[in-house]
Each structure stands twice: as structure tokens, then as C-alpha cells.
Amino acid sequence: MNRSASSYLWLVLLLLAGALTAHAQFFYFGRNKVQYTEFDWRVLKTEHFDIYYYIEMKDLAERGAHFAEESYALLQQKFNHTVNTRVPLIFYSSHLHFEQTNTTGGFIPEGIGGFFEFLKGRVVIPADGSVSEFRHVIRHELVHVFMTSKITRVLADHRKVGDRSPPLWFSEGLAEYWSTEWDAQAEMVMRDAVLNGSVVGLNDMDRIYGTFVMYKEGQDALGFLSRTFGQEKILLLMENFWKEASFSDIFKITIGKDFKEFDEMWLYELKKKHYPLLAAHDAPSMATVNVAREGFSAKPVVYEADSQRTVYFIGNRTGYTGIYRKNLDERNPLATAENVVQGEKTDELESFHPFQSRIDVSADGRLAFVTKSGEHDALHIYDLRSDEIVQTFRFKELVSIGSTSWSPDSRKIVFSAINAAGDNDLYILTLATKDLQRLTNDYYDDRDPAWSPGGDVIAFSSDRGPSGPRGVYNLFLYTISSGRIDYLTYDSASAGSPAWSKDSTKLAFTSELGGVKNIWVIDFAKNPPGTMRTMTRLTRFTTPAFDPAWTRSGDLVFGTFEKLGFQIKEIKNVRGVLDTASVVRSIDLFAKEKPWEAGTLAGASEIKRLRYRGEYSLDIAESAISTDPVFGTVGGAIVALSDLLGNDQYYFLLYNTAQTQSDLLSSFNVAISHISMGQRTNYAYGIYRFTGRRYDLSVSDDYFYERVYGGYFAISYPLSKFERIETSVSMSNSNRELIGDFVERRALLLSNSISFVHDNSLWGPSGPLDGNAFSLTLAYTSDIQYSNVNYYSVIADYRNYLRLATRSALASRLWLFYNDGKESRRFVMGGSWDLRGWPLWSLRGQKLWLTSQELRFPFIDQFAVQFPFGGISFWSIRGALFVDAGSAWDNQYTQTYGSIGGGLRMNLGGVLVLRYDIGKRIENNFTALQQGLFTQFFFGWDF
């Protein structure tokens, strides 16, 4: 392949790959963001918003539009401000659909509930079945929109440069403070942080930067500020934004206290509020039997056979989430749980929903669990005796699946699921026939079904009660024979995760009464029909308990949150605890009211409905002039456009390399590319014309002048999140002259390539720690007019990462690169990225091999230096020991080169890894070590 012509093609492919993949050291690796679903986009125009939605979620979009306008009216008062431009809101009906968005290039983790993208001013929000949460997220993101607009306006009014923005704790804290009430989740986070000593003040917020804890601490801090200093201070913080460049100085001007002084007051109040809890409450770890506390552990279920009790749960010990099991009666505290289903490495088990989907085990020993699997979620049946997945169910009409529960006869499973319209309802699957029966069909959020051991009713949690719009869930009973739904609880605090005892006499569940989730029990034996039903509090934890599951003997296993970790605990002798419980609450079902109705846009003005057509706006518009002692002065510009949904991107590159006025017209370099990512098959095409002097290090150290013009077409098809096929074809006319020798070479080059890429590696702070990656490329390049060029290429790259411990791994790499034919390209090697110790790109050849073995391990977790005026910390410094070997040659193999040594790596802000290596080259055809040591300092991720 012609080096110069191909480099332009690779540049464009890099853009394509960059949009599709993440965490790639080299662009041909990385996982795939797959556009499984072809959305039929529509636009709903309201007074202040352009709402983008797809046709299946029309009703949800209208509810969202209502919430958006409702929030706008509220926020324009809170901010004393209006937003002058129409705000684009892009809605998805589920998180799985949201994960396909092209409005951001990276992968979207399950915890991301929406975002405001500053460049295009667009807000992207998924629904998750809950109308109240949908409303909350819309308002949260609109706070960002208003805040950005307000601060921009304040700075513009005072003619100040818009080079400052509020700290993340303030912007996210305010977005929470003005969009939702203080709820059980917020209380959970703050209680845990205060009682376990991990709460930080405003002065130290960088220690928890970007975490959910920071959101909630910001929310709490602003609540305290508002209560103590006056609600007007929050607005004043923004209106005073022009006064100082530093937010801490603005803070001091506005409330009269600096961060440190404020922290003294705020943290003291937090202690006063939360410390008294310990008088009547216990930390979960102090009042329970520990079951699993390593890593992340949640959603337990107990299986009992042959007098052995085994707890199964969703866990994460290594970075990959999967199903774990542990003997519930294991007395060895050091015993670790066994990973029985390893997720997140294959398309079938692409990802678990550890916060959303409860698992369940049948009486005959089959475990039902849910994973994302391609476009939709899949329901898997895992046989506990044979330790294998025996059945997998996918439902075309269901996008996301929640918790599962077996029928007593093990023939059916009830589960909650979100359809394309965004409704979360209950379904029953009959395993033998694969029949799917829909139990509920409405916009209420129905979750956590639990089939009673008697088989006649299903308990579930739902927001269909009158307080549902505020996010309050109650428990309901669904009678299978009649389809009737009755209240089981009726309270102002949410209840969820019902679990029947094996004898059907008790129902354990979580309730947020008292601030955070604790476990309560309804004892039906003590609640005969006709009497006022009561519920009894079982746990009195300071921090929450989740997802109770009964054992046959009446013990309870459940999840807890403590010290920022999710663990599994057990309470034995539940009956005894209940008999002595002091908190019993009546359930007044006579007070119950009708379900609520969602607000609509009815009567609102300026509503239009349109089909979406690409609306393009600038992403990048940059110009630059550079001067180089060799290449002279080059001036140019690049412009990038994309549509509002990010599906189509256009790049325009224009620069001129003329050295004299007469060269001006002939020295224009132009490239136009279009990248389409709206469908699963991504493609790119473009045309280009480049001219100028080149330096080709792959051939020689010579300069040559080249004029090349042509076009290309490239396709990338993701087979799954982990594998893809790429192919490209390009044709270019290349005319080059070797400067000095006046040797001319003309060629009409036709290049074809096809690649297969696999990557399921898991990344640590400096590079991959687990999984493997593989890439194979076959290419053929020929001059179809002059026959000056004619060669083929085989490029194979394999990496394997063998996890040795949680944070250490043995990384292996093998390269085999092979070019053969007329004017075939030479590969280059040497330097920190491949053959360490040898000068950068000093080894060249049409054939190349390289192998590297590297032991990666943690070295320093935190390195802090405290100066009199402040401190600085460096995190996650990693160590490496390595050995490399390889060679590059044309026709005759010459010798083998190598190196051995060690190094340190330090991650800076998640975007850059600084690397320092020291070692010895292995010279003389791999027979002698270098005299002295080499050292190399560079940056870039580990291979």
C-alpha cells in the first residue's frame, strides 16, 4: 500500500473508529458501540423545546414534553432568567436504547441517567419505566441548561471572558437540589459518608470528583447553604460570577465565608444530624452475619438442596460482573465466592444490571437471571446441577428486563420489562411453550414481582398509588385468576423488593420509612382478613438494606450498603427478632385513593409534530498556520459538521502548502469525508487531493514531492460489542518525485483491505488487565495503470491479559506483520510503544515480528505532597516488569532484537499515562545485554 496515500485513508478510518470504539491504544482495537435499532425519529415542537423521539414512544415523549415545559416555567423563576434558544431534548424510552446514542462518542454506563451536551446545547435523556424519575432527570438536565445560559449571560453583560465555569460539585449539586426532593438514596449516601468518616468538605471535593457521592454532597451543601445563609444566595452565586475568576472567591464574596469556614459549619451540622442515629440504629456490619463482602455483591437468592444452603448473587470481584455463589454456612471468613457465570466478555452475556434485576432460583434448581444481550435484554436459565445455561429467551417486543420470580411449580417465570414505548409492566413466561402473557399494561412503573408460594398471587412494587408522581412506590397484589390488583401497603414512603417466606405466611420487603431502606415484614398469620394490616420493622440499620431473600428455615439474606460498598448479610431467627420488634405500623387501606394520571400537553400552545430530518451544526471550525524549517509555512482549516442526533458527520479539510505565489493554486490540499453511524453498518466515504513534500520514514530518509488525489469507501460492521469486521476500498492517483534525484513514479493505486477485530479487554489505570484482543487484516494494493506498485499485506496482532490478582496481570502481545510485492511498504518499530530500549522507529522492514511479556502490578496508590500553601496528590502509580523480542527485515532475516527492564506508569486525569522505563537492550542477535542502562520517558497507554 502506498504509504502517503494510505495514511489519508487511515486518518479517516481513525475518525470512524474513534467514533465507534473506546479505550483503544491503537485505533483498530476497542469495543463497539452498536446501533442495533433503526429508530424512526420524529420531532415534537413545544413552546421552548424541540423534542426528538421515535414513533414507538410517542406517548412517553408527550409526557416528557409536559415535564419539560413544567420545569421551564419553574426554573425561569428560580434562575430569574430565560433561555433564548430552543432547547433540543433527545428522548430514549429505555437505557438500552440510550446506550446506542451517537450524541456522545463514548460508552454510556448504566448509572448515567442523562446528560447535557454543551457544544450543541442538547439534552439526552432515557426513561427507565418511572415517570417520576423521567421528570426528575429532565429537570436535572434543564438546570444545567439554565445555569449555563445564566452564567454565560452574566459574563457577557459584564463583558467578561467566558473562560470560567462553576465546579462540578456546584453544578451537579444544584441540578439535584433544584430537581428533586431529598430522598432515600441521598440519605443513604450522606449517612454512610458521615458515619463512616468519608464525607469531605467543599475544600476537598476533588477527592470525590465525578462520583455520585459528590452529586449528593453538593446537593446537601447547597441545602445547608440555603437554610443557613438564605435561599437567595444560590442565585447570587451565579449573578456574582463576573466578580472573580475563582469560584471560591465568588463564594466568599457572596456568603462571607470561604470554603474552609463553610465546611466547618456544614460538616458540624452533618455530624449533629447523623451521629445520634447510632443510639437507636446499627451499622449493618455490626448487627448481621457477613455472607459476602468482597467487591460488589447484590441481589442474593438462596438455594437449598441436600441440606446445603447456597447463596447466589450478582457480584463483581475483578471488573467483570457475573453470577457468584457461596456456601451460606461457610464459617471460614476468608472463603471467597465462586464465579459461576462470567459476564461481560461475550455477546450473550454482554452486561448485567446489578442495580435493576433481581435473580431467582426455582424449586428444582434453576436460576433465572437477566443480561443485556445484543439489542435487547435476554432471560437466561442456568441449571445449578449441571452448572450451565440451559435456555435463553429473547423477546422482540421487550427491550429491558427487570427482576424475575419463579412460579411454585417451576414452569413459569414472572418478570418486569420495559417495551419500546417505555412502559414497565409485568409479564409471565411459560417456559415450555415460550408463551408470553402481559399482566399489566399502563404507564405505571411495575417492578420486583414475587410469585407467592401458593401460586395464586404475585406481589410487586409499583408507583400507581396517588403519590407515584413524587416517586413513592407501594406494594400490590396481582391475583392471577382474576387479574385484579389490590394494595398491599399504602404509605407515604416507598416500599419495594417483596419476598415471600417459603410457607407463604410472611412477606419481607424494603421500606424507606425512617429515611433509608430497611427491611420490614408483613406477618399474614397475625393479619387475618378483616383486621387492620400491620407491618413490622425487622432491621434498624443506619444505612440501607436491599432485596431480602428467605431461607427455608426462615432466615433472611439481603444486600446492604456500607462504607461505599454493596455487601450481602444474613439475619438468623427472623421470627424471634420480629417477636421483640418494637416498631409496628398499621397499613390503612381505607385511605387509599385512585391511581394518578400523567400530565399531558393538552392545551399547550405552539405544538407541532414533524418527521426528523438531519439538522446540521458545527462541531469544530478551526484554522491554523504552522511554520516548519523543512516543510515551510502551511495554513489551513478544518470544519466538522454533524446532525443533532450525531448519526452523520462531515469533515472538510483545506490547507495550502505553497511556498511561492505561483504555487498557490496547485498547492491546495482538500479532503471531504462523510461518516454515517445511524445504522448498525457504519460507513464512511470521501474524496481527497493532497500535494506537497513528504518524508517517508518507512522507505528511506528521503524527501519526495507527491500529488495524490482519489476517493475511498469504508465499512465497519459490528458483530457484537466485542467483535467487528471492517473493510475498505480506495483508489488514488499518485504522482511522486524523489527530491534531489528527480526520479518520478506514477501510479493509479487500488487498495482493498478487510479486517476482523475482537476486543473484550478490561482496562485498569494504565492499560488492560484482563480479557484479550485480536486483530487480523488482509490487504492488497496494486497499480492498475502503470504496474509500478503491487503487493499484499497480512497484519496480525494478538494480546492476552492474564489476571493474576485483582490489580495485577501478565500481559502478552504478539505481532506478525507481512508485506510482500513491488514497492511494498516497510513497517517501523522501536521505542516505548513496542520494542523498548531501541530508538524510536529505528527498525524497518517489510516483515516484522514482535512479542512482549509484561507483568503489571500496583506500586503506589496515592503519593501526596503537602506544601505550606496547599497539597498535590498523584494516584494509581503502577509498576511493570517487561521483556520484548522482535525483528524487522525485508528479504533476509538479519537478527533478533530484545530488551528487558521495568518501569512506572502514572495516570493523569484518565486521559494520559506517563511512562518511565529503565532496562537493558538485548543485542547481538539476542546473545548479549547492553552495556549500561537505557531509560525512556514517554506517554501513552500500556499495550
Next chain:
Amino acid sequence: MGSRLLSLSALLLIAGCGGLRMERYLHSRSDDWPVFARTVGHTASASGALSPPLNLAWSQDISAGMGNGSPVVVDSIVFVGTLRGELCALSVATGKQIGSIALGEAIQGSPVIDGSVAFVPLSNSPQSITAFDLFEGKPRWKKSYGDVEVTPCLFAQKIFFGNTAGTFFSIERATGDVRWKFELPDNTTLKGIRSSPAADSGTVVFGADDGKVYAFDAETGARRWTFDAGAPVVASPLIVSGTVFVGNRLGTFFALNLSSGRAAWQSRTGAPIYANGVPAGDIIIVGNLAGEAIGFRKSDGMRLWHTDLGGPINAGGAVAGSTVYIGTMKKQIFGLNPEDGAITWKAEAGGRIRTSPAAAFGRLFVATDEHDLLAFRETK
């Protein structure tokens, strides 16, 4: 009228960029709008009529936003203080800039023009108040009393204002020396004063972020009364017929007896009130951040009408003849019939309107946050 304005303007020397100096003393005219809301009581009523429909006479870029006051007009010159700290003078007739002078970081309130002296409040600047001699083109005195983000009240040869640290000052017009001052009580949380004081019958009245409305004897500084409004009072009071009208950030509009401070009536409007009320006969008109303009009967607070103007109302209106003009942050200026709230005229302003309009010399002056000063005149 137009030719007269032109000839008056022509008598003035344009000092050029970066300077502001008049060739002659400014004279008080009956058409003047010399302070925010025209009078020390903030009555905001023009001397002449200005009947809709209005047409845009001119638009002038003043290079920065305007704060919470209004343009002021004296002797056919419009003066605006900008948030970039510049005092600008423009011709009423043409909008042409006569001159400007940078006095500090920001002018949040309005200047007060008295004779040929402009008393300019400043924020985040070394000085708090500058008495700028427009004839000499230089300050007469400068004083530092903290950040002042209100429009001062010039009353009985004293200047009254509060600062953002919660201290209220009475200073001498001639020298800027303090005659008396008052600090908000128990002010441990830096409550400020952002409500421009109004005065009448020897009493000066203002609201504060501590949720109180204060009244002082203008001469002695003796506190006459304090009224607890229950929420920060950012709006400036209106004093008319012995009654103080003012709203708070929770949206309650109060009528207080000027002598006693007792509430004659109060009414909840449902949204924060930042705007001062304006009187039109027996009706008091006030807007809130929900975009509602509301007409109250002055005597008993009966809500006579309310009109949705579609965008938050951050500033009070101006009455000219039988029309009250009110701007909104939805970038529109409205003319309303004070009797029934009917919209009689509407125009697009091109930017959010956060300041009160001024009506003088046959023009309606409106500042927008697109840094434009607009002048409308009658269509005929």
C-alpha cells in the same frame, strides 16, 4: 419636537471615546426622567403622554448589559450605566453616543442626575459612589462604602443607598461624607441590600435580603419602623399617597402605611417579585417572575385584573398617559391599559428586558441584555 431635540443636542460637546464632558450645564426640564422610576417615591409616571402604537426611533449598542435600574433622561440626554462600569450619554433624538466614561467594574443600579452631576453607584470597584461632574468631565468626589448594587435615592440634599454587605448609608450630596448609617441587625450571614430606597415625607424606605422592610427618618437616621416581609425584599418600594408598596421573593405584594409600617393589605401573586410597583390612578401594577402583570386596587388590594405577558417580569414599568409600559425577559415590551390590563401594544425588543423603561421627551427608552438601548416613539 424632533428639531428641538436636535438643536439641544447640538449644543453639547461630544467628548469623544473614553471621555464624557458637557459643554454647558444641564438644566432641569419638565420632561426629565432624572432618576430610576423618575421620582424619589418611584412613581414612574412620565409628564407627557406616549400613546401606542409606538415605532422604533433608534437602537444603539451600549457595549454591555444594564443592571436593575433604568435609563435616566435629563435635558434631552439619555444616561445609562453599564455592567462594564461605563457611564454613557446619548442623544435623545438620534441615539448617537455623546460620550462615555469608565468609572469602575460595574454599574448595577442607575445613575442619579442632579443638575450637572451624576451620582453613580459602583460594584466590585475601588469606589462605591462617584459624583461625576458632567460639565467638568471629572469626578467631584469618590467614596468607598462597599459594593453598591442599587440605585441611590437623592432626597433632601442627601444620598441614600445600601450595600451588598447589609449597611445602609446616608451621605452628603456635596461631599459624600457619611451622615448616618445603619447595619442590618444580627447579620452573620452577609445579608445584603439590593432594594433601591424610596423616600417621601421625610422618611426613607428600603427592603433587604433579611426579609425586612425598613423605614428611617431621612434626617436623623432614627428607625421609624421595621416590617417583616418573610422573605428577601429585592424589589424597590413605591411610595404613593402615604403608602409603601413592595413585593418579596416569595411573591407576596404588600401595602404598608408609611407612618406606621403596618400592613394595610397583602396579596400573594404566586411567583417571586423583583419589580417595583407602579401607580396608575387608583391602581397599582406589579409584575412577577411568572410573567403576570397584576393590577391591584390601591385602597384595599383587590386584584382587579391580571395579564400573562408570557415571560418573567424582572423590572417595574413606566406610565405615560393612559398606558403602562412593561418589559419581559421574553424579549418583548408591552403597553397595557391600566384600567383592565388589556394589551394595547407589543413589540419585539431583540433581547431580554431586565431593566425598567423610561418615558421622556416623547420617547420610551428600553435597554436589553443584547447590549442595546432602544428608543420608541409614537407612530404619528
